[in-house]
Amino acid sequence: MATVRVLGGPGTGKSSLLIETAATRIAAGLDPESVLLLTGSGRVAAATRGALTARLLGETPSDLPVVREPLVRSLHSYAFAVLRKAAERAGDPPPRLVTGAEQEGVIRELLDGDIADGARSWPRELRPALSAAGFVTELRDLLARCAERGVDPAHLQRLGRSSGRPQWVAAGRFASQYEQVMLLRASVGTAAPQATVPALGAAELVGAALEALAVDTELLAAERARVRLLLVDDAQHLDPQAAELVRVLAAGADLTMLAGDPNQAVFGFRGAEPELLRAGAGRTIRLTRSHRCAPAIARAIAGMAAGLPGAGWPTLDCRADDDGDTGSVTVRVAESAHAEAAMVADALRRAHLVDRLPWSELAVIVRSASAAAALARSLAVAGVPVTVPAAGGPISDQPAARALLTVLEATAAGLDGGRAEAVLTGPIGRVDPVSLRQLRRALRRRDADLTDALTGTAPPLPATLAKPVNRVRAVLSAAIRSHRRHRDPRYTLWQVWERSGLQRRWVRAAERGGVDGALAERNLGAVTALFDIAEDYVARTTGATLTGLLDHIAALQLPPVAEAGPAGAAVAVLSPHAALDRDWEMVVIAGLQDGLWPNTTPRGGVLGTQQLLDVLDGLGDEVSARAPLLAEERRLLIAAMGRARRRLLITAVDSDSGDAVSLPSPFVAELAAHAGGDTADPPCPQPAPPVLSPSAVVGRLRAAVCAPDGTVSEAERACAASQLARLAAAGVPGADPAHWHGLADISTEEPLWSGAQHIVDLSPSTLQTLSDCPLRWLAERHGGTGARALNSTLGSVLHALVADSAKTGDQLIAELENVWAALPFDSPWYAANELERHRSMLSAFVAWHSAGRHELTEIGTEVALDGVVAEAADGLPAVRVRGRIDRLERDAQGRLVVVDIKTAKTPVSKDDAHRHAQLGLYQLAVSAGLLADGDHPGGGRLVYVGKPSATGATEREQTALGPEDIPGWQRAVQAAAAATAGPQFVARVNDGCQHCPLRPSCPAHTQESS
């Protein structure tokens, strides 16, 4: 029963020593089955198993006995094996593991039930959080920590009462409900044998194994008799229950060796602590020479470790290798996030291109997942192939999975307008907004809609529009056929995937690499995860249905997507925890920012999970919460540094410009000193370096070639041009001037339409845009509108309200307040401001309306118009008007007065109102007899409810058109309509330019500014 502790920093050979010990003992005659080497994760177990097997085969290739039990296992795998043996002995079915996603699905369902019952079991202040996705994750985390610490639901409730924390009492009650539900789920569906035992999460495995060994003493004795040599790697990651399992086994072993590095204990948030490595009975071996990290890196690690609280942990010997290579540690500070990304990209590209390091030997470690994703995107753009960080979040939010799920929803619940549009505009249909509009228009002309097109009940469409429709129809038909034949949901999903053709497209894109390739890889990863979920659901559910699968998926978070990209061909961008157990020739630790690393924000969220662990550890509230977090963050940095073999680059941003101030972490100055700097000050912030990448080189050469006269010498320009020619000949994208923006030939100079038969359709508002600026009309008609979704929604709400003039002001305001909560405002303060503004607009409208009743009588609101207002003549086209008049009134002389309600804050001038094209077109429509109520125009009025006046709202008037005015207005409208033919569209500067989405690239304004 001897115990040996092996302590050592990164790469000091702890794992090798354990392997060597096992191999030596087996070679000396120890039965291999009596050796058990436990590791912290399955990945390390696989690597260690390979190393031990190679070692054994090299030593004693022929006389190794056949073993039935693996020599190397992860701790969880061993606990699972114990449970399986216990079940076998008791004649029970084997134990069953549930995934984290499945657990969160059950928690979500139970919380939804609590919310429906009024959530009375939860503290009042927590109730609003119950529906949040983050709360589910937090609650699962709390339950997992309890399971790891052996805290049952009743114990958790007691702790809550004694500590005055009602959230733990509620969580304890919830945990007991959760346990019952998991047992019930297990007992339902006995056709699936694996569903007849309680399902366990990973956190519950070790506790359940300990319980099994405590109950079945024969099993315990057999395990103790079998395991004579117990080896434990990474013992600093063991939580208290895992440590207890090791103690239970060690009690029977001849020799127990515990290896670890307390300076790399980084799972404190999971309750892990290096308890077993603390001095106790037995010997302690200290390994001080790192065989992985070069001396410069070892020195920096030792320097950082010296700042840890407590003493007596091993440090590193920093002597140079025999070959004299000391490695390097570089600390660089950038003056912006962009400059930091450029620094990292340049360093990685130089390491690959100049120093010939394979991409797979380079890694970037970033503290936060969002920063990792952003940096990965920047690196990909700079030409560094990266493995994309695992995707997270609801699977239904992943565009690739969303596309397939929409088809399944349409199959199970029927196709509606929303689903039809989603599937047509998604990756399967690939219809862009302009084509979608054309498609809708074509269908409207045939009295059909998108749903009719996809169900085959619409009349035939032109070939270009029919192509995507047919593609989506084929996918939908395949899914419906499979569903009607009662195939299992996996088969239906497969039918959708296969008929979509997405696999071919995404695999090809992934092989090509680049940004599109990375996106395709992520899509493929999401689809693989979707199939895994479907497989899992069908395997575990008796009578699985398509609707059941969709409900199941709706409750799940996406499990981590496997790392994308061909192995060995990309730089890993990952978190420090994900980097544990791996090492690379060069490691970049990026984003070492103040507040982010160290992150000393108290963990545990609203449920106080960290405080629970503190209470279980006997720590009171008076103990500093910051000090242990600071130490853990330092250990995490040490662990990250220990992943580098020869080179370590550390980067941070020091910037006080812009909205956010970014300061380097205090660790940066410390690292700079350990890296060989003379002072403890961080290096000066540097601008973005020129990245050694094709796009950057091409950009610099193009800048020289196209520089204005006199800014570069002609020799320099000629040299840049010849280098560009070389790059273009080598096929480097962007080097060939034929591909440069603005240099391509004009594709056609034909007008968009021609011929006397052509009738131009205009709405009164588009006529106004066309008269103001034909170029803006062209852009807006083809999708070039600004992001004004909210403003146009607000305008529609107000127009809809004022259309019902029978309502009083109070009724209108009450209705406005009713719909307000459903509007998509970004911030409450803006919503409150806008509500106030709209209230006063409604009041202004009501005042204007009642003030004008003595001269006007309402005929109708939202009055439809449709008809020809001018026939083709003198080379000008015929014009048909289509639209709605906000209000149609009759004046004292019986004439029709057109009223247009405006929500803009600035009225047009009185002169402009007389020339107002929209009002003029309305009056033309009246005089052309397009309205049933008369054909005698009585003028038009623009009512600016956003600009209150003595009469309620500011009014601008256009005088009534007399017969003599009609031909002039017709010609003006026809001339404006003729401009829609092109092929040239005039940019006409006008009062609306400041709100025009084209303004940044408008030729009229570019010429002004140049």
Ligand code: SF4
């Ligand atoms: S900025 Fe003015 S001139 Fe230019 S396109 Fe827009 S409206 Fe026309």
